[in-house]
Amino acid sequence: MYLEIDEMERSTLTPLEQRLAGHLQPLYPDLDAVEFAQECLAHFGLSKDAPTPAPHRNLWDQSDVMLISYGDSLRSEREAPLRSLYGFLDAHLRDCISTVHILPFFPYSSDDGFSVMDYTTVNPSLGQWDDITNISRHFKIMGDLVINHCSSRSLWFENYKAGLEPGAGYFAEASPDMDLSAVVRPRTSPLLREVQTPDGERHVWCTFSHDQVDLDFRNPKVLLEFLRIIRLYLDKGIRWFRLDAVAFLWKIPGTPCINLPETHEVIRLLRLLIEHHSPDAVIITETNIPNRENLTYFGNANEAHLIYNFSLPPLLINTLVTGSCLHLKNWLMTMPPAQYGTAYLNFIASHDGIGLRPAEGLLSDWELDTLLSTMQRFGGRISSRTTADGESKPYEINISLWDSMRGTASHGPDQWQFARFMCGAAIMAALEGVPAYYIHSLFATENDEARVEHTGSFRSINRHIWQADDLEAALAGDTHHRQVFEAMRKLLNLRREQPAFHPNATMYTLHTGEQLFSFWRQSIDRRQSIFAIFNISDQPQTFNLSELNLILTDEWIDLVSGQAFENRVAQVTLMPYQYVWLSNRRVA
Template identity: 70%
Template sequence: MENIAPSHLEQRLMSHLQTLYPNFDASELARTCLTTFNLDPKTESPRPHRNLWDQSDIMLITYADTLRSENEAPLETLQKFVKNKLADSISAVHLLPFFPYSSDDGFSVMDYTTVNPSAGRWQHISDIAKDFKVMGDLVINHCSSRSMWFENYKAGVDPGAKFFYEADPNADLSAVVRPRTSPLLREVQTKNGQKHVWCTFSHDQVDLNFENPDVLLEFLRIIRLYLEKGIRWFRLDAVAFLWKIPGTPSINLPQTHEMIRLLRLMIEHYAPDSVIITETNIPNQENLTYFGNANEAHLIYNFSLPPLLINSLITGDCTHLKQWLMSMPPAQQGTTYLNFIASHDGIGLRPTEGLLTEWELDTLINTMKRFGGRLSSRTTPQGEAKPYEINISLWNALAGSVQQGPDQWQFARFMCAAGVMMALEGVPAFYIHSFFGTENDNERLDNTGQFRSINRHIWQMDDLEHALNTPTHHQKVFQGICRLTQIRRAQTAFHPNATQYVLHMGDSLFAFWRQSLDRRQSLFAVYNMTDQPQNFNLSELNLIATDDWTDLVTEQVYEDHLANVTLMPYQFVWLANKKGKIKLSQPK
């Protein structure tokens, strides 16, 4: 029988599989992977270093059931809202886990293949995907202890019999990096006796064992289903913890990076317009490694941005924010950053390691507590409890300053934060509550006992519509954010990969220059990070003398290139030599 040489795709796949599964036949396993994924081995590779985004891309982060109407599936309510109210402001919707779950607001997945009936159906997600890019969560590190897989694990039957990572309770696990304070191992009675399973996050979230290739094959089936339903962007949740080796930190291991490369290979050959985003809430230098050589994540979360930006706005000093931004490498073509200030989780504090001093971190934490925030901790390998994240709504986080406490500048400070995020290199992502200026939900926190619930408010649509149609801060925030997003989406200098250069204008003014890929549009973003008026001279910006310069925010034209400019507390300017034309959809 004639031997057929493996295709280029098969060869690349086999290389990854040989590294991950040295005791298995890589050739046979590669064929099984391709068959499972319904992928032709002869599929041509997509062109590398393609930017699958531009300045019009802005993401909305939301739970499937954040917006609720009577007698309507929440996903249908969400679909109507984003189509009717946000079509001019966003291009993508990140749907947080919408599956049946047992805890952690969706991140303890019981069944990856079905939509939680209380949220809606797959058709609702496909409907959203007709008008927007949809990002789905691949909760890949762990699943629910109430899942069928875990029940099968305890019974010793497939699928699931060997799906979970077991460890010897007498092994030295002191080096393992933890994001929580709960015990790492959970004792479980199974058909084969007492076992101890690995639980990075909680005892209801049992870690999967990717040393078993059957787990990989199961996730390839899941990914293929998502692709078939219209999902094209994939958020790899908690992926840094994916591979475990007792005696090591069991975070950011080489096998984890290899697995991401394998998944990207499969996904982008199935759908060349697909995007992988790694969720790795870890120190900045470690986070950057998930770009690989432009062959792992297309986007990585800019986890250092939220704590540093909030810290700058409440202290009035942008020194650390500026130093961090100067140290960030420009992303290669085909990769970029995902910029965010708020999300369904809290403000991560690990990304401040090496960036803020202990005293500065304590000041930030105490100020957030003063504004109603709560503090979650993690356990270090030495058994010490360390601050992990601050749980607070963004609106409350920016209520005032370290020196004065709550003040009259909350709205201006909030808009300044949004203005910074939207102008930076990368794709901006707004948590849905940032569109509304939603406050701390202390009632929900009291009901659940979970700190993260404080920033996971559920809006009844009647209440939201009333808030957006009457003179409230919710209306003011919504109108202000929508206007800024529409301005941003028209400027080529805001392309996620456009040139960025940090300017030195003191500790009170945060400033940087952006230039479009074709070099036609230059844009200077200058922000007053304080509660006092600040002055600067346009001569500090090196404006091109032959061009007219306009502040896109106020539409003021600056004919005098040596003029003094006064920025009121938290005011900012986007000075551009050319104005992109804002295109709005028809009113609905």
């Protein structure tokens, strides 16, 4: 039973207090929801009379392009890595990147930052809070809220083992005698870890690894800790919040412990507080799960502002190496347009691998096997997970995007690597949503085999660390790194000028055969239309302009090449992986 709020008490509450108490009641039914709501507001430094931001606001436009980078993806002996990162951004990317996702920059014990030891300090090997604040003055920053788990070497966990505060009661426990067979996990390691505490032997929950111990949000003290952490990040200039692995947040033995109603309630609660504190703040949920489950994290435009489009990477890479857009097109036609105030976050590559769970039900087992063997042929590795029945299944492909584009599934490596790579980047730039590019995709960094051998982790293959001077030399020389970097900057600058590429502009998928992937975008004010047509095969493909029903009174130009098309019934031939963006209005 909830501790109900009586009508007299309700009448004295502000709308914010009422809404907050409404979220807290189902999460903590044994607490006085009003008192706890007021405690949450105090921890967040938020007035109970804070004005409510208007709903369905688009906090982005076509100029928003995200870069994903570790704090030390670039290193120099002359300065801290975060300063090197800012220097590169300022010198080379100020005109084509709006937002920087700096992957966890806190002290950590494993998983390249995602085993956080201290949420409140910057890893001294990267820099300090002033470096983060400085970047935030020139770019929007997305920071990671590693909310599901923390390091087994954190003060919290050390205190948990000693029965001290803060930490005692902060971590999820379970008994080995419980039936946990339904629990969904992305790893093959044992779920429970045995530890000794003042109360005897306990078993803590470890969804990802035994160094990443899951926090117990059923304890209201854990929620309050994270409210203080979020407030600190806001004070330091972070406005975009990536909720890492949030789908696993709430644990109830006997259930799959993923996507539980309580998890969605926590996200709604965090959004309520964050947007009242900073109306320009944005929440992104990182939920590497099948597509239909992923879509639920939009809620009713009251949970995530943006969700990762996790099905895009495996489907787009599969499209480019098979020369068939059938599955990509069919999936795209099932995707609901994002409501105003929400948007998709599109990506092809990231610091993690290419997730395969989001391809479930979209690619057949045979097609997945073909994709896996093709990526292995190009130097990729395959990471696995354990299913509820104990079976080991492929979970993700670990490979650099550049190497994934070496060739095709049927013929292997070929001469079209650059064209294929840029075709994929251009598709992502044109789709509905905000595009996010991994820093190594801008440079076309190859597989880092040496780093895999050094760390023993397959994910390290796509986590190369560039020496800043070596990178500058590579971008100045006659290299594929320079070729890709210059082409990517040109592509992104072009994309940012087009109102029809606003993340919420209309998009319709076109039917132009298996080898031509096509869609139509129209700006929100309906003044600009763009027909984006991509040859996703290794053979020339032809289409007729008459198939597009171009408006005869408009002038049509390919934004990519600058070629004008006066003949509305002409045939157009695209070379392998060539693409056109036909627009009725060029925006200077």
